[in-house]
Amino acid sequence: MTESAASAANWVMHPAEVAVFDRNAEALGLTVSELMRAAGTALADCAADLLKSSCGEAEPQKRQKEPGKPGEKRPICFLCGPGNNGGDGYAAALRLHERGYPVQLVAGAERQRGAEARAFRKQCVQADIPLCIADTTTEAELAEPEQLLRRAGLVVDCLLGAGFSGAAPRGAAAAILRLCHNLQKRGSLAPVLACDMPSGLGMSGGSDLDLDSDSDTTSGLSAPPCLPAVQTLTFHAPKLPMHHGNHADGKLRPEVGRLEIAPLPWPPQTTDCGPGELLRLPPLRPDARKGERGRLLVIGGGPYHGAPLLAAQAAGRSGCDLVHLAMPSQAAARSHWPLFLIPEILPATANADYFDAAGCAHLRQLCEQRHFDAVLLGPGLGRRKETLEPIWELILQLIEMETPLVLDADALYLLAQKCPGRWPVSGHREDHGNGESDNTGKVSLRAMQGIATPHQGELQRWLGTETRPARVLEALGTAGLTTVAEQQVLLCSGSVDELTGHAGRLAHSAGGSPRLACAGTGDVLAGLCGSFLAQGMSPWAAARLSSYLLRQAGQCAAKDMGLGLVADDLPLYIAKYLAKCLAQI
Numbered sequence: 412m413t414e415s416a417a418s419a420a421n422w423v424m425h426p427a428e429v430a431v432f433d434r435n436a437e438a439l440g441l442t443v444s445e446l447m448r449a450a451g452t453a454l455a456d457c458a459a460d461l462l463k464s465s466c467g468e469a470e471p472q473k474r475q476k477e478p479g480k481p482g483e484k485r486p487i488c489f490l491c492g493p494g495n496n497g498g499d500g501y502a503a504a505l506r507l508h509e510r511g512y513p514v515q516l517v518a519g520a521e522r523q524r525g526a527e528a529r530a531f532r533k534q535c536v537q538a539d540i541p542l543c544i545a546d547t548t549t550e551a552e553l554a555e556p557e558q559l560l561r562r563a564g565l566v567v568d569c570l571l572g573a574g575f576s577g578a579a580p581r582g583a584a585a586a587i588l589r590l591c592h593n594l595q596k597r598g599s600l601a602p603v604l605a606c607d608m609p610s611g612l613g614m615s616g617g618s619d620l621d622l623d624s625d626s627d628t629t630s631g632l633s634a635p636p637c638l639p640a641v642q643t644l645t646f647h648a649p650k651l652p653m654h655h656g657n658h659a660d661g662k663l664r665p666e667v668g669r670l671e672i673a674p675l676p677w678p679p680q681t682t683d684c685g686p687g688e689l690l691r692l693p694p695l696r697p698d699a700r701k702g703e704r705g706r707l708l709v710i711g712g713g714p715y716h717g718a719p720l721l722a723a724q725a726a727g728r729s730g731c732d733l734v735h736l737a738m739p740s741q742a743a744a745r746s747h748w749p750l751f752l753i754p755e756i757l758p759a760t761a762n763a764d765y766f767d768a769a770g771c772a773h774l775r776q777l778c779e780q781r782h783f784d785a786v787l788l789g790p791g792l793g794r795r796k797e798t799l800e801p802i803w804e805l806i807l808q809l810i811e812m813e814t815p816l817v818l819d820a821d822a823l824y825l826l827a828q829k830c831p832g833r834w835p836v837s838g839h840r841e842d843h844g845n846g847e848s849d850n851t852g853k854v855s856l857r858a859m860q861g862i863a864t865p866h867q868g869e870l871q872r873w874l875g876t877e878t879r880p881a882r883v884l885e886a887l888g889t890a891g892l893t894t895v896a897e898q899q900v901l902l903c904s905g906s907v908d909e910l911t912g913h914a915g916r917l918a919h920s921a922g923g924s925p926r927l928a929c930a931g932t933g934d935v936l937a938g939l940c941g942s943f944l945a946q947g948m949s950p951w952a953a954a955r956l957s958s959y960l961l962r963q964a965g966q967c968a969a970k971d972m973g974l975g976l977v978a979d980d981l982p983l984y985i986a987k988y989l990a991k992c993l994a995q996i
C-alpha cells in the first residue's frame with residue numbers, strides 16, 4: 412500500500428464514483444453483499460434513532476410493556492427500488508425485524524436487479540415481513556401502498572440512490588414518488604429517512620451534474636421532484652447533488668434534511684485506480700455513428716516525431732473514433748503513418764522543421780472551423796521560442812473555447828515559463844487606463860479544463876519549487892479565479908502515479924511492469940487521457956482510467972516481451988486488455 416493511499420473518499424463524491432469504488436473494493440476482496448449488509452445495519456440504526464427522537468418511541472421490546480403509547484404499532488415503511496438502494500432497504504428491514512420493530516415493505520419492482528439485493532429481499536420474505544409489490548405506473552393500482560404509507564410511523568426512502576440515470580424518475584419509482592408527494596402535501600406522510608440520497612435528487616430537483624435529458628414517458632404525467640427527507644443517511648461522503656451550485660460552501664439542499672454519514676468497510680486502496688474505472692467508459696452503442704466516440708487533435712512533433720505518433724496510436728487503440736495528428740512537415744515525412752490517423756497538413760508558409768507562428772495560425776483556424784472534443788498538446792514539440800510563443804496563444808484560444816486539453820511534455824515546459832506555479836487561464840482583467848486592474852475583470856477569466864501529465868521533474872519545474880507541497884492541486888492556483896476549477900486534474904506519473912483533482916480528490920495508481928519506465932510510455936499515457944476526454948469522460952474519470960489501463964496493458968505486454976518491451980508495443984495491448992475487460996462487464 413502506498414503511504415497515503417486511502418480507503419475512503421474524503422471529498423464530495425459524484426454519485427457515479429460509488430459504483431467505481433464498489434467494483435474496486437470487490438477486486439480487493441470485499442463482496443457487495445458485505446457492503447450491503449453494512450449499509451443495511453447503519454440504515455436500521457439510523458431509522459431506530461429517528462423513530463425514537465421523532466415519535467419518542469423506545470426499543471419495541473420495552474414499548475410492549477407500555478400499551479397505548481402514541482405511535483405504537485405504526486410500522487416503518489420501506490420503499491424499495493429495483494437496484495442496490497432497494498437492497499439496502501431490505502437489509503435494514505431485516506435488521507429491524509430481528510430487533511422486534513414492525514416493518515412493511517413496498518417494492519417498486521417485481522424483481523431486484525442485482526443478486527445481492529435479491530438475496531436480502533428473499534430473506535425478508537422468508538422472515539414473513541409483509542411485502543407489497545407496487546410495480547405500476549397507474550395511480551389507481553397504488554391504493555394498497557397508499558394505505559401502508561398513511562399508517563407508517565416512519566418512511567424509509569430506498570427507491571433511487573447513486574445509480575439513478577436520466578433527468579427524472581421514471582416508471583414505478585415516479586408513481587410512488589408522486590403518491591408520497593401528494594400525501595406529504597396533505598400532511599399524511601410520516602417523516603422520511605432517505606437512504607444514501609433522497610430519490611430524485613440530482614434529476615428534476617436540479618444539480619450540478621451534467622445528466623442526460625430524459626423524461627417520464629411511461630405515465631405521461633410530469634415527473635415528480637425529489638422526495639424531501641427529514642434526514643439522509645449517506646455512505647462514505649456527501650454526494651454532489653446534495654449541494655447547491657458550489658459545494659465548497661457546504662450548504663445542503665433542503666430536501667436532504669439532516670445529513671448523517673456512515674462509512675462502509677471499503678478496504679484500503681479502494682479509492683485508488685482499479686478495475687472500476689472501466690465502468691465510466693461510455694458504452695459502445697449498437698448503432699454507433701462515426702465520430703460519436705470523439706474527435707481528438709494531437710499537436711506535437713518537430714524535433715521528434717515518435718512521441719505524437721505514440722500518443723495518437725494509443726488514442727485510436729482505446730476507442731477514440733477520429734484521431735487527427737498535426738506535425739511539422741519534416742517530422743511528418745519522417746514518420747510511418749498508421750492508416751487510421753488523419754494527418755493535418757500545415758501550409759507551405761509554415762516552417763518545415765518546427766511549429767512556428769504560421770503553423771500555429773493554421774491550427775488556430777482549424778480549431779475554430781472544426782469541433783475537436785479534446786486536444787493534446789506537447790509531445791515532441793521542442794522548446795524553441797518560435798514554437799512555444801504561438802503554441803501558448805493556441806492554448807489560450809482553446810481554453811477560451813472550453814476545449815478539454817491534455818498538456819504533456821514540452822507544453823508543460825511552456826507552463827513553467829508562462830504560468831509558474833499555476834494553471835493557465837485565458838482572458839484578462841479590465842485595465843482602467845491607469846495601469847491598475849480590479850475585480851471587475853475577473854468575469855472574463857476562464858480556467859483550463861483537462862489534464863496535465865507531468866513526471867516529477869516536469870512538475871517541480873512548473874511549480875518552481877525544490878520540494879513539492881503536500882496538496883499539489885491547491886498549490887497550483889488558477890490566478891484570478893477564486894476556486895480551483897472542477898475540471899482540472901494533475902496526473903503526476905512515476906513508479907506510482909499520483910492523481911489530484913478538485914475538492915480534495917487524491918488517488919494513486921500502482922502495479923504494471925517496471926518496463927513501463929522505458930521511453931515513450933508517457934506519450935502513450937497522454938494519448939489515453941486525450942482519447943477518454945474526447946469520448947466524453949470527465950478529466951478525473953479519464954485520468955484514472957488512463958493510468959489504470961496503461962499499467963494493466965503494460966503488465967500483459969511485459970509478460971510477452973519481457974525486457975524487450977518498447978512503447979510501440981503498448982497500443983495493441985491496450986486494445987486487447989480493454990476488449991477483455993469490456994467483455995466481462
Ligand SMILES: NC(=O)C1=CN([C@@H]2O[C@H](COP(=O)(O)OP(=O)(O)OC[C@H]3O[C@@H](n4cnc5c(N)ncnc54)[C@H](O)[C@@H]3O)[C@@H](O)[C@H]2O)[C@H](O)CC1
Nearest residue numbers: 446447494495496571572573574575576579580581607646
Ligand atoms: N459503497 C456504497 O456506498 C454502497 C452503496 N450501496 C447502495 O447502492 C446504491 C446504488 O445502487 P445501484 O444499484 O447502482 O443504483 P440504484 O439503486 O440507485 O438505482 C438503480 C436502479 O434504478 C433504476 N433507475 C435508474 N434511474 C432511474 C430513473 N430515473 N427512474 C426510475 N428508475 C431508475 C435502474 O434501472 C436501476 O435498476 C447506493 O445509492 C447505495 O444505497 C450498496 O449497498 C453497496 C455499497
